[in-house]
Amino acid sequence: MANPIKVHEKALAHLSKGLYRSPASAIRELISNGWDAGATKVDIFTNAPTFTGLTVHDNGSGMSEEQFRALMDGGIGNSSKRDPLRQKSSAYNRPVLGRLGIGLLGIAQICTRFKVISKSAGSKAFAVEVRIEDIVREQVDANDPTVVQTDPNDPSQRNIFIGTWESLPVPKLDADWTGTQVIVTNLHPGFTQSFIATLRPLITNAEEQDQEMSGRVGQTAFPSPEQAQAAMPPLSWEKAVELSAEKESVMMRGDYWRFLWELAAACPVPYIRENAVPNGVVKDDQSRLESYQFTVTVDNRVLRKPVLLKKRTKGYSTVRLSHETIVRGVPLRLHGYLCVQEGNQLRPAELRGILIRIKEIGVGYYDPSLLDWQTNQGPRSRWITGEIFVEAGLEDAMNVDRDSFNRYHPEYKELQAYVHKELKRLFSTVYSKIQHRSAESAEKRATVHREVLSDVLEELSGKTVKLVSRETPKRDSVIAPMVSVQSSSRGITVDLSSARHVPAKAAVQNLAAAIMALYEVAQSQGKTSSERRDIFAASLLSLLKEW
Amino acid sequence: VTAPAIGDDLIKHVVRYRAWLPACQQRIAERRTNYGPKAPLRYFTFSGGEPLDVILLHSESLLPAPHEHGFTSVCFFDRHGADTTATSRRIPGAISFSGSFVETMLATTYPTVADLRSDEANEYDNLLLGHKRFKEYFPFDVVNFDLEEVLFKPGEPAPGRLLEALRMMFSWQREHLEGINGIPGFSLMLTLKAPMQTNVTDEARTLLRNTLDRNIELFPQLADILSERDGITDVVTLEADRWDRAFELGMPKVILAALQDARWTVDPDAGIRILRRAGPAAEPQLPLYHIICDVIPLGDDTDANLLDYGRVVRRLFEQPPDDIEASAVTPAVRNSLARVMEVQARILGHQPNW
Numbered sequence: 001m002a003n004p005i006k007v008h009e010k011a012l013a014h015l016s017k018g019l020y021r022s023p024a025s026a027i028r029e030l031i032s033n034g035w036d037a038g039a040t041k042v043d044i045f046t047n048a049p050t051f052t053g054l055t056v057h058d059n060g061s062g063m064s065e066e067q068f069r070a071l072m073d074g075g076i077g078n079s080s081k082r083d084p085l086r087q088k089s090s091a092y093n094r095p096v097l098g099r100l101g102i103g104l105l106g107i108a109q110i111c112t113r114f115k116v117i118s119k120s121a122g123s124k125a126f127a128v129e130v131r132i133e134d135i136v137r138e139q140v141d142a143n144d145p146t147v148v149q150t151d152p153n154d155p156s157q158r159n160i161f162i163g164t165w166e167s168l169p170v171p172k173l174d175a176d177w178t179g180t181q182v183i184v185t186n187l188h189p190g191f192t193q194s195f196i197a198t199l200r201p202l203i204t205n206a207e208e209q210d211q212e213m214s215g216r217v218g219q220t221a222f223p224s225p226e227q228a229q230a231a232m233p234p235l236s237w238e239k240a241v242e243l244s245a246e247k248e249s250v251m252m253r254g255d256y257w258r259f260l261w262e263l264a265a266a267c268p269v270p271y272i273r274e275n276a277v278p279n280g281v282v283k284d285d286q287s288r289l290e291s292y293q294f295t296v297t298v299d300n301r302v303l304r305k306p307v308l309l310k311k312r313t314k315g316y317s318t319v320r321l322s323h324e325t326i327v328r329g330v331p332l333r334l335h336g337y338l339c340v341q342e343g344n345q346l347r348p349a350e351l352r353g354i355l356i357r358i359k360e361i362g363v364g365y366y367d368p369s370l371l372d373w374q375t376n377q378g379p380r381s382r383w384i385t386g387e388i389f390v391e392a393g394l395e396d397a398m399n400v401d402r403d404s405f406n407r408y409h410p411e412y413k414e415l416q417a418y419v420h421k422e423l424k425r426l427f428s429t430v431y432s433k434i435q436h437r438s439a440e441s442a443e444k445r446a447t448v449h450r451e452v453l454s455d456v457l458e459e460l461s462g463k464t465v466k467l468v469s470r471e472t473p474k475r476d477s478v479i480a481p482m483v484s485v486q487s488s489s490r491g492i493t494v495d496l497s498s499a500r501h502v503p504a505k506a507a508v509q510n511l512a513a514a515i516m517a518l519y520e521v522a523q524s525q526g527k528t529s530s531e532r533r534d535i536f537a538a539s540l541l542s543l544l545k546e547w
Numbered sequence: 548v549t550a551p552a553i554g555d556d557l558i559k560h561v562v563r564y565r566a567w568l569p570a571c572q573q574r575i576a577e578r579r580t581n582y583g584p585k586a587p588l589r590y591f592t593f594s595g596g597e598p599l600d601v602i603l604l605h606s607e608s609l610l611p612a613p614h615e616h617g618f619t620s621v622c623f624f625d626r627h628g629a630d631t632t633a634t635s636r637r638i639p640g641a642i643s644f645s646g647s648f649v650e651t652m653l654a655t656t657y658p659t660v661a662d663l664r665s666d667e668a669n670e671y672d673n674l675l676l677g678h679k680r681f682k683e684y685f686p687f688d689v690v691n692f693d694l695e696e697v698l699f700k701p702g703e704p705a706p707g708r709l710l711e712a713l714r715m716m717f718s719w720q721r722e723h724l725e726g727i728n729g730i731p732g733f734s735l736m737l738t739l740k741a742p743m744q745t746n747v748t749d750e751a752r753t754l755l756r757n758t759l760d761r762n763i764e765l766f767p768q769l770a771d772i773l774s775e776r777d778g779i780t781d782v783v784t785l786e787a788d789r790w791d792r793a794f795e796l797g798m799p800k801v802i803l804a805a806l807q808d809a810r811w812t813v814d815p816d817a818g819i820r821i822l823r824r825a826g827p828a829a830e831p832q833l834p835l836y837h838i839i840c841d842v843i844p845l846g847d848d849t850d851a852n853l854l855d856y857g858r859v860v861r862r863l864f865e866q867p868p869d870d871i872e873a874s875a876v877t878p879a880v881r882n883s884l885a886r887v888m889e890v891q892a893r894i895l896g897h898q899p900n901w
Contacts, residue, residue: 050680
């Protein structure tokens, strides 16, 4: 017998088709359920690279059929886990997310039917098939009485019938197993097709890429099994993350890579290692995340946060975030980090920006606008990544999709102001370091150039050479001669001071001075102008060769 | 995962170790002779959650399963239909198809659906997509249907959807006789359960009976063998009095006929090997049959084909199935299963060096 599924009207928005930004957001909700249920493992299988199915299994505390029935009968959105007295669950001291019903039905974004098999300790296992109707939205708008009814307990609320569920025979399960299995039985074909079609080897040639992209519009061109296999991420998640950093964007590798990457970013799983971000800024977070004992696998890949910053010679600047305040009576407490990869854009692009996590779960993805930072950093805005772990507050600022924020919410504004202040401080440090590094580098180059010039001049004149460059008052133009040469029996002294007034960059000034010095010394060599010209040309070539 | 002390698992492993493994070793040897030492064994398996056949082949170095991508030359459907989790966990990287093998194979036409956005329309789209995608993964060097299912389902019109699906699979295999990835033949392994005589439709019984009648008509000496071995001279009596024997003799030829429909046949030199063991504890009265054969292309010379067919059939009449009993569980079988379980545990534990 098919039983109706009833939800409060306010919950309907959560379940609307297309609400979530990506399939990963829908799966994130099921992972959150496993987290709340004290699961130590959530296994997701997509049948990649055929993508013919989707299952999510957790080994949490499961639920009884009665609990499931209550959820389906108007319980969605009324989870008792929202009780503020229960901010931590008993399992591994995890914060409670409390979106069980919505989390369960959120999968409807990518399918029309799914099975739920669950068993809790002390109760019998049950299995049901859930169908979510695609036509509810139109009927709600038309106030169709077959789907819309006034809540008998609260006349201001409407209840919406969004689908049906019915019991199934329970498959054979291990006697001591508890947990929940969600098995999608009818994926939206668009999901499957898109995942298959985009799983293809990278095209490096720009022309080929244009052709390829135009060929994809309006048709489903599937890669061959060999191409799909070649484009699959490796089973080692660390290697996959390293590969994802080799290209501009994860999207270039297809929807499946993006799905994995987004899930890894959003889930409350540890980092690949505690020094995944330089300067030890996530070391404490790593300890805390590991203490939750929560593992998420996708197609046998053990996901870790896809952050792995390393091997950049110019270094990183980091700042730790820590902020605690009261916003209109509501406590806001957070910590995190900002990290700038100096001189190199971060890859993949998906890592650029700031990711906000509430109760360890990512809200949306990395925000490249840096929470709408008005200061234009140009390409340097692509150097920055960061994470903010919100420990208290900000929940009310979340939009219903849990993927974005109401940017005018006072708690969000407070967070924004704090982060922007820290960004300013961080970039100020970064610029000082860049300037210092530039000056050091210029000095090193100048030293090398002086040595080269001395060597060439000594070879040219056969005498010891002393280069002089004094600080002189600023002038508007060069006063000839640009370089003065004084010769004595002990050697020659070359004064390069005037070259500082050549209206050009320091590097050009140095080169001009060196050439002039060669010219001046060459004038005292050779007997004829032709000889002097040849001597100058030869020494110039020697200089340029070593410059 | 712990190694079982004794029971179904060890008996089943005798089949894996003594029959499937040598067949696969021979197949990979041929393949590597033709395509070089690194040619992978393309292996199709219909699994029931514990793909120990794959792990055995891996532990015997027939399926290398590089750690980076896993068992990529293995392709499977699962007995559990939509939920391939149990099998996928155990053979990472293998190509899996969710849903029913039979329905996926037979999804060739799109029925009239009123609402193209409906659940029903999605279902057909998915089946057609799965059908199309599965076909792209052909051919396979080894096809292992560890079905443990009855060939003729109660109430299903003969030859049954399973047999129709097998026939289609054989025809897909035949499309790859030539070419760089072509197959000169393949190894076929089938595990089937004998149906209760009372559950078999008249149509299916007629199919079996006709197969045997035709055999005896073509090769009259088979009647003598039947008489000598079973004391029965006609097929009707055989079916009535010795249903198990009638099934054992008829069923392999139903499979052979399906192969021949797709222009394949069984290598007459090796014939069809049949192993028999007691059914699962719940239904011990329904024996399980393991059929193993080398499949080769059917030639154009019909006379030669008939002679070859006669050799295969005669051997079936002459040689009863090999019964696999507890005595077959040798130390080598035990050690092999222990090794397989160890490798399986390492894979399940996500250990880096399988």
